[in-house]
Amino acid sequence: MNEFLQGGLYGGGIIVAIMTSLLFVLWTERKMAARMQSRIGPNIIDPLGFLQAPADVLKLLQKEDIVPEKADRALFNYAPVLGAAVAIAVAAVVPFSATIVGADLDVGVLYLLAAGAVGVLPVFAAGWGSNNKFALLGAMRAIAQSVSYEVPLVLAALVPVILTGSMKVSEIVTFQQNHHWLIVWPFFLGVPAFVLFMLAMLAESNRIPFDIPEAESELVAGITTEYTGMKFGLFYMAEYLHTVIASAVAASLFLGGYDGPFAPGVWWMVAKTFGMVVAIYYLRWSLMRFRSDQLMALCWRWLVPTGVVLVVASALFVVFAG
Amino acid sequence: MLLHFGPQHPSTHGVFRMDLYLDGEIIVKAVPYCGYLHRAVEKLCEKLAYVQLTPIVDKNDYVSPMTNEQALVMAFEAMLKLEVPRRARWMRSLFAELQRIASHLLAIGTFSLDLGGALGGGSTVFIHCFRERELILDLFEDVTGARFHYNTHTIGGNRHDLPAGWGAKVKAALDVIEARLPEYGAMTLENRIFQQRTKNVGVLDGELALELGITGPNLRASGVDHDLRRDAPYSAYDEVKVKVAVAKAGDCYARSEVRVAEVKESIRLCRLFVDGMPEGPINSGKPTKLPVQTKIPVGQTYVGIETPRGELGTWLIADGTQNPYRLKIRPPSLHSLSALPYILPGQTVSDAVAILGSLDPIMGEVDR
Amino acid sequence: MTAGLALLAFLLIAVAVSGTLLVVAKLLRVVSTKHEPLKEQTYECGEVPSGLAWVRFHARYYVVALFFVLFDIETAFLLPWATIVKEAGATGLVAVGSFVVVLMLGWVWASRKGALQWQ
Secondary structure, three states, rough: OOHHHHHHHHHHHHHOOOOOOHHHHHHHHHHHHHOOOOOOOOOOOOOOOOOOHHHHHHHHHHHOOOOOOOOHHHHHHHHHHHHHHHHHHHHHHHHOOOOOOOOOOOOOHHHHHHHHHHHHHHHHHHHHHHHHHHHHHHHHHHHHHHHHHHHHHHHHHHHHHHHHHHOOOHHHHHHHOOOOOOOOHHHHHHHHHHHHHHHHHHHHHOOOOOOOOOHHHOOHHHHHHHHHHHHHHHHHHHHHHHHHHHHHHHHHHOOOOOOOOOOHHHHHHHHHHHHHHHHHHHHOOOOOOHHHHHHHHHHHHHHHHHHHHHHHHHHHHHHHHH | EEEEEEEOOOOOOOOOOOEEEEEEEEEEEEEEEEOOOOOOHHHHHOOOOOOOOOOHOOOOOOOOOHHHHHHHEEEEEHOOOOOOOOOHHHHHHHHHHHHHHHHHHHHHHHHHHHHHOOOHHHHHHHHHHHHHHHHHHHHHHHHHHHHHOOOOOOOOOOOOOOOOOHHHHHHHHHHHHHHHHHHHHHHOOOOOOHHHHHOOOOOHHHHHHOOOOOHHHHHHHHOOOOOHHHHOOOOOOOOOOOOOOOOOOOOOHHHHHHHHHHHHHHHHHHHHHHHOOOOOEEEOOOOOHHHHHHOOOOEEEEEEEOOOOOOEEEEEOOOOOOOOOOOEEOOOHHHHHHHHHHHOOOEHHHHHHHHHHOOOOHHHHHOO | HHHHHHHHHHHHHHHHHHHHHHHHHHHHHOOOOOOOOOOOOOOOOOOOOOOOOOOOOOOOOHHHHHHHHHHHHHHHHHHHHHHHHHHHHHHHHHHHHHHHHHHHHHHHHHHHOOOOOOO
């Protein structure tokens, strides 16, 4: 019972911290996008636009709730809650410092992958429940995409597991603390695995250039077409949560997590995560999106074999060189 | 599965509607519908005096109003057998070329928006294109006082003369645009994802394009070397040599390629026109008394000019009164859209958006 | 086990937080007093929707699912081995290696067949 309370305390803290950081992430993205596009960005509510994101949340909270007459009400109403919850759930095993971790599972990496894979369920529930053709197309694309990219994601995540010999995320970080960050040594395994992991994570969290399930220029808004108010807001939030948490996971698995000199670990973790989020947004605002079939082809013809090769190579490295 | 694609859709370039019959994501059959933006322009024209028509047709192709006016007044002048002063003709050509740059920039921008989404790389290209288009609108504002619906062409010449020092401003703007063109190249034509999305997508055969009456960049991208500026010169085009950009492939990539090449060519032409701008009157001075009561003698004529989208034709039947008996406008976009049922089947929904974007239709002139 | 309890607490809070947002929205949002049937119509670009969206879908997606099952089982077998690569040593490597080789033969066959191509 004690552990339950303790987990709840840490978990609550982490969740609140992440949700608050979303406001800042949102601000960064908007300002960054604005600079990339020769715009100024939000500056009406306050000169720097910091209050824009809270204002948006407030607006979403007040919006009228419209449920399409022909929708499946249960699926339609509960999909957003599940979507946001699943996105948060991934963060449970990520160690933000040596002590701050929601639940340090022995099979942390397996849990990460499993929780990530569940993420497709709310998406499909929303798409099917809306009874809207655009939503349906979006949901179908989302399933095909998430399911396909699950494979390279798992393969890429296996590389740090093999190299460190543990599935516990905190142990993976400790290993990197004691030896090298995986992206530094062995870099010929760490760097490609890191890139593969990020690609697959981007695809799983439906970010440009992999955002075809939403593809607002094709499918209007994809799965969120019929959603209004905070239900839409939850999906929107889930998308940002995915990006932030995927960055945090990648930072833990490949970039040494909270390891770093001079500053307390948690700052290093925040800095690494934030740096990757910025990189993801930089990509987002400069690339176009793929077509669904090209995405599948990319996954099955290039990423999956690469992943397999990486896994075998890291096993060879561990057995013969490590 | 029947999917209504449009009229209220983010990337149908206005209120265009396609009924897509889908098998999974593959389009089996596509039926385009237009008419959602019908404003009865042609009927309205029958009720108004000739000089009152220019502001009406300005709104047809709302991305390139200059050429709309030009096509209209050229038809009137042909009927009246009016000689347009040389300076006015050069000004018209200069306006048309500037407008072509602005229009193509918008076409490339919106096409990227269709490919890349409003919340991604597409909008970056889009906003950058609009930034450059803004320079040209500023130039037009200097001359006509309006940013969009200029109403500067009038029967027998132009209404507004060029302000002092305008030529230098044009050249400065052109320098900026030319310097920034490679930027767009890097984000569009040279981008791997852009190429994957556009190459071999929506291949339009040259023969079919000719049969459907498609003109302009869409036709030239299909390998047909046809440009009214060179083949049937009007205004000042008989005094300069126009290099026509042609591409073979006929796919979305070729269409974008042709547009970018045309922007470059237009920049060159604009410089020529600015440098060689002749002095003299800008208007023939006829008709002088009460222009509203201009009467055009009985007869009919067809005048076609090369707008950024292709051949914009004006077919005028006059009955000797002060308003037209019948004024038929041949919009190039309507013909471009007629290719959709032929090239969409077999492509995916994503491709449908790309193809529609690459044809660059303007619903204002399709529906009139 | 202790970590499991902590995880349970974490998940409960995750659901609670997102649920709370909806509850707050329910309290704050405007409610229209008039019943508008048009507002509740399914969106299909402003046209009257042609039938429900609950239709049978293209089998192509099924093939992707099959591939997924194939490769996911592979990774499921790899996972337990991944933590003990060093202990299993060369023997384990040979065993897993042969398994992967057989699997990748399947991949080669599938790509030869064109099954990995969408269209």
